[in-house]
Amino acid sequence: MILSFTGRKWFIILTSAIVVSLLIFAGDKAVIYTSTDDFCNRCHVHPHSNQSWIRSTHYDNQRGIIVHCSECHLPPHGQGYLKEKIKTGTRDVNSAIFKDIKKINWEEKSRPDIAVRHTYQSSCIRCHENLFTKGLSKEGEDAHLYYNEHVEEVYCINCHLQVGHYSENVIHAKNVQFGKEKKIDTIYPEPARITEFKNYTEYIPGTGVSFKMIAIPGGNFMMGSPMDESFRKEDEGPQREVSIKPFFMGRAEVSWDEYLAFFSAMGTEGRSSDAYLNSLNATNIDAITGPTPPYGAPDQGWGTDSYPAITMTYHAARIYCLWLSKVTGKKYRLPTEAEWEYAARGGTTGPYFFKGDPAYFEKARYKNKLSNSDTSGIIAYVNYNLNSRGKTVPLGTLKENPFGLVNMLGNVSEFCQDWYDPGTYSAYPPGIVANPTGPLTGEEHVVRGGSFRSETSAVRCAARGRTWSEAWLKTDPQMPKSIWWYSDCIYVGFRVICEY
Amino acid sequence: MKPKTNELSRRKFLGNAAAVSAVGVLGVGQFLTACDKIKIPKDLILPPLLEQAPDGEVIKAGVIGCGGRGTEAAQNFLDAGPNLQVVALADVFQDRIDQCRKRLKEVKGVDISDDKCFTGFDCYKKLLEQDISYVIIATPPYFRPEHFKSAVEAKKNIFFEKPVAVDPVGIRTIMSAGKQAEAFGLSIVTGTQRRHSPDYIETYKRIMGGAIGDIVAANAYWNQSKLWHRNRMPEWSDMEYMIRDWVNWRWLSGDHIVEQHIHNLDVIHWFTGKTPLRAVGMGSRQRRVTGDQYDNFSVDFVYEGEIHMHSMCRQINDCANNVSEYIRGTKGYTNCQDTIWKPDGTVLWTYEYPMKDADGNPTLKISPYVQEHIDLITAIRTNKPVNEAERIAKTNLMAIMGRESAYTGKETTWDEMMASELKVGPKELIMGKVDMEVVIPIPGTAPQE
Numbered sequence A: 001m002i003l004s005f006t007g008r009k010w011f012i013i014l015t016s017a018i019v020v021s022l023l024i025f026a027g028d029k030a031v032i033y034t035s036t037d038d039f040c041n042r043c044h045v046h047p048h049s050n051q052s053w054i055r056s057t058h059y060d061n062q063r064g065i066i067v068h069c070s071e072c073h074l075p076p077h078g079q080g081y082l083k084e085k086i087k088t089g090t091r092d093v094n095s096a097i098f099k100d101i102k103k104i105n106w107e108e109k110s111r112p113d114i115a116v117r118h119t120y121q122s123s124c125i126r127c128h129e130n131l132f133t134k135g136l137s138k139e140g141e142d143a144h145l146y147y148n149e150h151v152e153e154v155y156c157i158n159c160h161l162q163v164g165h166y167s168e169n170v171i172h173a174k175n176v177q178f179g180k181e182k183k184i185d186t187i188y189p190e191p192a193r194i195t196e197f198k199n200y201t202e203y204i205p206g207t208g209v210s211f212k213m214i215a216i217p218g219g220n221f222m223m224g225s226p227m228d229e230s231f232r233k234e235d236e237g238p239q240r241e242v243s244i245k246p247f248f249m250g251r252a253e254v255s256w257d258e259y260l261a262f263f264s265a266m267g268t269e270g271r272s273s274d275a276y277l278n279s280l281n282a283t284n285i286d287a288i289t290g291p292t293p294p295y296g297a298p299d300q301g302w303g304t305d306s307y308p309a310i311t312m313t314y315h316a317a318r319i320y321c322l323w324l325s326k327v328t329g330k331k332y333r334l335p336t337e338a339e340w341e342y343a344a345r346g347g348t349t350g351p352y353f354f355k356g357d358p359a360y361f362e363k364a365r366y367k368n369k370l371s372n373s374d375t376s377g378i379i380a381y382v383n384y385n386l387n388s389r390g391k392t393v394p395l396g397t398l399k400e401n402p403f404g405l406v407n408m409l410g411n412v413s414e415f416c417q418d419w420y421d422p423g424t425y426s427a428y429p430p431g432i433v434a435n436p437t438g439p440l441t442g443e444e445h446v447v448r449g450g451s452f453r454s455e456t457s458a459v460r461c462a463a464r465g466r467t468w469s470e471a472w473l474k475t476d477p478q479m480p481k482s483i484w485w486y487s488d489c490i491y492v493g494f495r496v497i498c499e500y
Numbered sequence B: 001m002k003p004k005t006n007e008l009s010r011r012k013f014l015g016n017a018a019a020v021s022a023v024g025v026l027g028v029g030q031f032l033t034a035c036d037k038i039k040i041p042k043d044l045i046l047p048p049l050l051e052q053a054p055d056g057e058v059i060k061a062g063v064i065g066c067g068g069r070g071t072e073a074a075q076n077f078l079d080a081g082p083n084l085q086v087v088a089l090a091d092v093f094q095d096r097i098d099q100c101r102k103r104l105k106e107v108k109g110v111d112i113s114d115d116k117c118f119t120g121f122d123c124y125k126k127l128l129e130q131d132i133s134y135v136i137i138a139t140p141p142y143f144r145p146e147h148f149k150s151a152v153e154a155k156k157n158i159f160f161e162k163p164v165a166v167d168p169v170g171i172r173t174i175m176s177a178g179k180q181a182e183a184f185g186l187s188i189v190t191g192t193q194r195r196h197s198p199d200y201i202e203t204y205k206r207i208m209g210g211a212i213g214d215i216v217a218a219n220a221y222w223n224q225s226k227l228w229h230r231n232r233m234p235e236w237s238d239m240e241y242m243i244r245d246w247v248n249w250r251w252l253s254g255d256h257i258v259e260q261h262i263h264n265l266d267v268i269h270w271f272t273g274k275t276p277l278r279a280v281g282m283g284s285r286q287r288r289v290t291g292d293q294y295d296n297f298s299v300d301f302v303y304e305g306e307i308h309m310h311s312m313c314r315q316i317n318d319c320a321n322n323v324s325e326y327i328r329g330t331k332g333y334t335n336c337q338d339t340i341w342k343p344d345g346t347v348l349w350t351y352e353y354p355m356k357d358a359d360g361n362p363t364l365k366i367s368p369y370v371q372e373h374i375d376l377i378t379a380i381r382t383n384k385p386v387n388e389a390e391r392i393a394k395t396n397l398m399a400i401m402g403r404e405s406a407y408t409g410k411e412t413t414w415d416e417m418m419a420s421e422l423k424v425g426p427k428e429l430i431m432g433k434v435d436m437e438v439v440i441p442i443p444g445t446a447p448q449e
Helices: A002-025 A028-033 A037-043 A049-055 A069-073 A081-098 A121-127 A138-149 A256-266 A274-279 A282-287 A314-328 A337-345 A358-367 B010-026 B028-033 B068-078 B094-108 B123-128 B141-153 B168-184 B198-208 B238-244 B262-272 B368-381 B389-408 B414-419
Strands: A200-203 A210-216 A219-223 A240-244 A247-250 A413-419 A445-448 A464-466 A497-499 B059-064 B084-091 B117-119 B134-137 B157-160 B188-190 B215-224 B278-284 B296-303 B307-315 B322-329 B332-334 B339-341 B347-350
Touching: A002 A081, A037 A069, A069 A121, A138 B168, A138 B414, A210 A337, A219 A337, A240 A337, A247 A337, A256 A314, A314 A413, A337 A413, A337 A445, B059 B068, B059 B123, B059 B368, B068 B084, B068 B094, B068 B134, B068 B368, B084 B094, B084 B123, B094 B117, B117 B123, B123 B141, B134 B141, B134 B368, B141 B157, B141 B168, B157 B368, B168 B389, B168 B414, B188 B368, B188 B389, B198 B262, B198 B339, B215 B262, B262 B307, B262 B322, B262 B389, B278 B389, B296 B389, B389 B414
Parallel strands: B059 B084, B059 B134, B084 B117, B134 B157, B157 B188, B215 B307
Antiparallel strands: A200 A210, A210 A247, A219 A240, A247 A497, A413 A445, A445 A464, B215 B322, B278 B296, B296 B307, B322 B332, B332 B339, B339 B347
């Protein structure tokens, strides 16, 4: 193994030396040779790169045209071809020598936000000159008109990701089958009955889905971060003393099992307007309509079951709570930002609910590459960009916080019901703030806790995030855009609370 | 792929604006010494404005929609140059075909045989199968998206009248078919003749050169007397009556802000190079005789940078009439047509018309209605395609945006209009009964979905 790996290194070093000299002495021929599929495939042996290409429409099509590696992964000749070839070539040779190919997260690199770095828009357009081809569907026309209006913001592969490397999980089409194959063994006839203030398990009636709810005692805490906390941001202050009533909170984020119970009960082909949804409340909840089929695979192919549900919109999360309240006869809703932070801290006052300084973990992270620095303190609790491999983790992977909640920090960011405003804390009246609910109006909502993509700095208890409604729907090809599914956000989920 | 649009792209516009302000700063001394010396940018994309289309292979044209405008446009086309023929006619009504045919015979000596004349709702399909390469589309606006799309698919060069659609769904049909036409190398010109009028064009060049500085405000007016209406004949079905009285029905004309005022809105779109972000409008129906349209609109359009454009249109007798545009800049103002003023009201520049008409008024040598065909034929024969589809679609959407705001009383936004699924008109086109219950839009009563 070691030998063969070293052998490969030497092969690469030798090859690159040859490439450089060839480039100098043989010019054109070398450029052509080093752009062949065979040459690319010598190193790009990572799972399925070749197989998924052969299954894609850029290889397997009715016209017999084969589009080769360098035709997409380099710009066209005369449009920075040589420059990019040298740049990417150097990068590849460097990774091949100094990085362990097995440790590279290829799956993450194939997601649109990262794939745009090694797939050239100009190359797509060199061949696909006419975006309004014969037989293009109405939806396609609308989507391409949208692209024409937003050329600088939208890439071809935002919608057409699977054309070069095929994957079921990224097909940009209505996924009517999603969440429909689930087999159920037990069906719960009745919801949980709450008789006293202690942890309980909720059963969604008529389904096989249950989930744990933790009793969170009331109390006072300091909301926000002190001035001297590492990576503190301006919007986390000034710190305020806040009092919180007791409530129950989901032990983990709402899982796919839970969300799909809602989806299969209420899923619809129709759509409802925002105005309509805003008019819904506990009294007219009978009128609920449910989510439309998503585009592609909302779970990104990572798994459903106890993985946290993602890509549903803020509206969808809100309607889920209304639905859950209705079927269980309780009052479920999204937590307020204050309830969320109170629950996340679980009585602690530091940057995290466990011991450790974000600055240390950050440093350790970089040192980690050379020596084994200690990040065990954080990775036992938090799924973030150090240990996540670019994915969420299912329930049961990480340890609880002092209240018994899991995945409060990292994994997926969580919707709160408050509107986001950077000056929220200073706008509260002086003194102890009781059960604050944030600004009265706003444009975007608060999200909390950071996610599997976050840095150490963003998975602190006090770190605040927000929704980006426009950006998260950028590539939704529908007009009007979906109110149920985000097309461009895979790192936000939510957790419910139940009022006591 | 570079967008081959005839219009200045947004970036280009900003680039020009930057160049303009630089000129402004440097040019102060110049203005003091030589007031009428106005810079004209060299990279503007403008029609060649030949007095006659160049000779070439014969171009055979068909006319879809043989009413007054269609018949006139056919003559304008024949006047545009040598080797031009009108060979086929299509209209939903036979009498329209007969009148058009007779007129073309009398005025132009053109004979069109019976087998080249088509009637009924699908007349356009038969016409497009003929050996023609040039189509004039002058049907009521409701029909234009479908006709335009079919003409593009049949690979015809197209002259089509404004407006091009009555709802956002139609607008997007025009936009995507326009893009297809671009890919086929077809040429497309629309009936916004101000863009083919030398006086407007000379003014435009100077405004682009910075003659009034940066644009800070604008107005657009189409206030005229009552437009025509038809009284119903007993033998006409609902559908026949509506189509014959089309300028009074919302689903057919798009209402007069779309149908007529689009000319002025297009000038503002042209001179600013931009589309508005949002609009709040109002309007009502006071004196109209038939149909279900408003007869007055007033709309406040807001652009990037909080620049406002006030648009006003009315079709009522015995009121103050005005059909014009006005743009104010940091260094002066213009009527967009032929004059530029300094801020103090003294004339900085004025267009010199080449001749006088019968009444002694200064006039252009070539009617813009003919010029637009000359420009289109020139594009075809010199193989330099022009494509006005996208820009007219955008102007058209702007008018729809104002109209919808007036109808509902709500603010409308560009993005919302671009994405809107609004589609008007009956489900089926049959020459028979139509739901003709007149429902006039009342602001503030839009259903809260």
